[in-house]
Amino acid sequence: xxxxxxxxxxxxxxxxxxxxxxxxxxxxxxxxxxxxxxxxxxxxxxxxxxxxxxxxxxxxxxxxxxxxxxxxxxxxxxxxxxxxxxxxxxxxxxxxxxxxxxxxxxxxxxxxxxxxxxxxxxxxxxxxxxxxxxxxxxxxxxxxxxxxxxxxxxxxxxxxxxxxxxxxxxxxxxxxxxxxxxxxxxxxxxxxxxxxxxxxxxxxxxxxxxxxxxxxxxxxxxxxxxxxxxxxxxxxxxxxxxxxxxxxxxxxxxxxxxxxxxxxxxxxxxxxxxxxxxxxxxxxxxxxxxxxxxxxxxxxxxxxxxxxxxxxxxxxxxxxxxxxxxxxxxxxxxxxxxxxxxxxxxxxxxxxxxxxxxxxxxxxxxxx
Amino acid sequence: xxxxxxxxxxxxxxxxxxxxxxxxxxxxxxxxxxxxxxxxxxxxxxxxxxxxxxxxxxxxxxxxxxxxxxxxxxxxxxxxxxxxxxxxxxxxxxxxxxxxxxxxxxxxxxxxxxxxxxxxxxxxxxxxxxxxxxxxxxxxxxxxxxxxxxxxxxxxxxxxxxxxxxxxxxxxxxxxxxxxxxxxxxxxxxxxxxxxxxxxxxxxxxxxxxxxxxxxxxxxxxxxxxxxxxxxxxxxxxxxxxxxxxxxxxxxxxxxxxxxxxxxxxxxxxxxxxxxxxxxxxxxxxxxxxxxxxxxxxxxxxxxxxxxxxxxxxxxxxxxxxxxxxxxxxxxxxxxxxxxxxxxxxxxxxxxxxxxxxxxxxxxxxxx
DNA sequence: CTGTTAGCGCATTCAT
DNA sequence: ATGAATGCGCTAACAG
Numbered sequence: 001x002x003x004x005x006x007x008x009x010x011x012x013x014x015x016x017x018x019x020x021x022x023x024x025x026x027x028x029x030x031x032x033x034x035x036x037x038x039x040x041x042x043x044x045x046x047x048x049x050x051x052x053x054x055x056x057x058x059x060x061x062x063x064x065x066x067x068x069x070x071x072x073x074x075x076x077x078x079x080x081x082x083x084x085x086x087x088x089x090x091x092x093x094x095x096x097x098x099x100x101x102x103x104x105x106x107x108x109x110x111x112x113x114x115x116x117x118x119x120x121x122x123x124x125x126x127x128x129x130x131x132x133x134x135x136x137x138x139x140x141x142x143x144x145x146x147x148x149x150x151x152x153x154x155x156x157x158x159x160x161x162x163x164x165x166x167x168x169x170x171x172x173x174x175x176x177x178x179x180x181x182x183x184x185x186x187x188x189x190x191x192x193x194x195x196x197x198x199x200x201x202x203x204x205x206x207x208x209x210x211x212x213x214x215x216x217x218x219x220x221x222x223x224x225x226x227x228x229x230x231x232x233x234x235x236x237x238x239x240x241x242x243x244x245x246x247x248x249x250x251x252x253x254x255x256x257x258x259x260x261x262x263x264x265x266x267x268x269x270x271x272x273x274x275x276x277x278x279x280x281x282x283x284x285x286x287x288x289x290x291x292x293x294x295x296x297x298x299x300x301x302x303x304x305x306x307x308x309x310x311x312x313x314x315x316x317x318x319x320x321x322x323x324x325x326x327x328x329x330x331x332x333x334x335x336x337x338x339x340x341x342x343x344x345x346x347x348x349x350x351x352x353x354x355x356x357x358x359x360x361x362x363x364x365x366x367x368x
Numbered sequence: 369x370x371x372x373x374x375x376x377x378x379x380x381x382x383x384x385x386x387x388x389x390x391x392x393x394x395x396x397x398x399x400x401x402x403x404x405x406x407x408x409x410x411x412x413x414x415x416x417x418x419x420x421x422x423x424x425x426x427x428x429x430x431x432x433x434x435x436x437x438x439x440x441x442x443x444x445x446x447x448x449x450x451x452x453x454x455x456x457x458x459x460x461x462x463x464x465x466x467x468x469x470x471x472x473x474x475x476x477x478x479x480x481x482x483x484x485x486x487x488x489x490x491x492x493x494x495x496x497x498x499x500x501x502x503x504x505x506x507x508x509x510x511x512x513x514x515x516x517x518x519x520x521x522x523x524x525x526x527x528x529x530x531x532x533x534x535x536x537x538x539x540x541x542x543x544x545x546x547x548x549x550x551x552x553x554x555x556x557x558x559x560x561x562x563x564x565x566x567x568x569x570x571x572x573x574x575x576x577x578x579x580x581x582x583x584x585x586x587x588x589x590x591x592x593x594x595x596x597x598x599x600x601x602x603x604x605x606x607x608x609x610x611x612x613x614x615x616x617x618x619x620x621x622x623x624x625x626x627x628x629x630x631x632x633x634x635x636x637x638x639x640x641x642x643x644x645x646x647x648x649x650x651x652x653x654x655x656x657x658x659x660x661x662x663x664x665x666x667x668x669x670x671x672x673x674x675x676x677x678x679x680x681x682x683x684x685x686x687x688x689x690x691x692x693x694x695x696x697x698x699x700x701x702x703x704x705x706x707x708x709x710x711x712x713x714x715x716x717x718x719x720x721x722x723x724x725x726x727x728x729x730x731x732x733x734x735x736x
Numbered sequence: 737c738t739g740t741t742a743g744c745g746c747a748t749t750c751a752t
Numbered sequence: 753a754t755g756a757a758t759g760c761g762c763t764a765a766c767a768g
Contacts, residue, residue: 421762
């Protein structure tokens, strides 16, 4: 007959004939207690089915052992792995995490940050905040500890985990040049995106480093979805600028571009090579399998929480920054590089590509 | 100069020259307060940047306004939409939700349920619990309120939201029969899965209802991933049992089957028709686009939380049950039904298929 | 309409 | 090695 959890530490103390203090001590392994009383108390705890009330505990310790994870939208394929990495890391340290979707709405971003503040979470990981700096900063300053993902905000006293997006597109460009391509276009996603701007910067730099001109007409902003990519790709392909390579903001844009190529009769990669970004599951399964710039999303989440926990343990204004370097995964949507041009850091999976991401390749209501 | 949140209700009270009670009242809109004091207090709250401490509040009200969402793995494409539905619904009611991944490990399932118990969440939504009933029940009984997704557990006093999986495969079978197929096999996923057994039941029933024999050799268990589906499909196709239709446990299994068909030179749908289950984003994007049994995952999450909130508001042992009916989405991996056979409830999207799920078709680090 | 008295369940002083 | 007092920040009863 297990009791409901209205069992308190006082009940345990009374039942064991000790003070609440002693119970608290065995609970937290603090102070020295005689082995006998420890056993006695443990038995009573067991028998009564006692579970400490972490609400009460938090009130006095001023730590909730809870974190907040703020993402735009967990159904966006970029974020579930981040969440997994974050939760795994948090759980291993005894923390739980509140998942908050902002749905890319400023007001909801404000709302969840306020909620997390009231919940007195020990720290917050904020991914892809949309709010302008001047609104974001005051909200962040009210949090106990903050780690920002893929955004830098002046004066936020926050740690930062970011992907070296510029390096990613640089790799993509070098890969395409190495495959003999010379007329590259970029489908650059939303201009407002911080990561998007970085990717454009990498694109420009890599072209210039190769002594090639950058044609501004060949950098096209587009919505970061399938349709956006398809539409932008059509524009480029029909502009008769003889483009032979496309660098895309993300994998969905790239897959949209693939669709446009098929429509217009452009062969991939013979006529046009296509590189995506993110390496979502989809990328390895489309036809042809998509070459893409992979970033370990799990690592982003795991690193962000690790940094958060570090900063919780040792608060300090030192603005830590962790940069995660992406790697190019060459699949069938781009040509093999010519042996002359060195293609350092490039991975070409042996099999069709699915093998490259075994852990994520699953679905089902009840994977049991 | 906004103060840090060590501002308490007492500070506000002192500064405003009223009692903490009055402050509490304006905070919660309880009792009647003169408009003047309300304004006075509100001003001070504003000026001091006071935010109520929900930890302290929860200790006395015995409500945390927090929920737990337990899923096997948020990177499994089946769950992000459930999480979105759950979080949206919770947030609209002022609740926050802890996301817990069990990684399909029994011990972690135990761990997170215990953690949620200590956090004193007001309720828990548990998806696809793996734990056997006798271990699960005691853990669930310790929770304040429980809603189970896709699992029925005797004696858990829990609400249930479940998909009518049997009906789903029944629809799939009827669809294939309507398209003239007669030798159907089922790649049935993990035998331990509750939903999997339901799907097999639907498969059997639909065949029998059509007066066809059920060949036990044509029901193959398999891991619920791409590889599992590919492997099982190869076995069936090579068994020279002249199978002309495959009903699959989920979309990944089906896509694996698609790959196996291509390898072995079987044309889809001419030689073999394939039906998946779940309608994840992937399904509409593979070649050929996959016919599948769609279930609104968002609704599952939203309904589960709504039911949870209802039960929190009006506790009662009445075991509520909500059954969500799936619908068949016909794409190119199955033949058109013969006009003779009525194919009620079937949807055939006008375009390639992507148009059918616009909201989910996106990805990107910074969708901004 | 407002203030006072309690106490939620626990950990942190101090004592012993 | 253990116990007693105190308070974390807030709301629920009662008073007035």
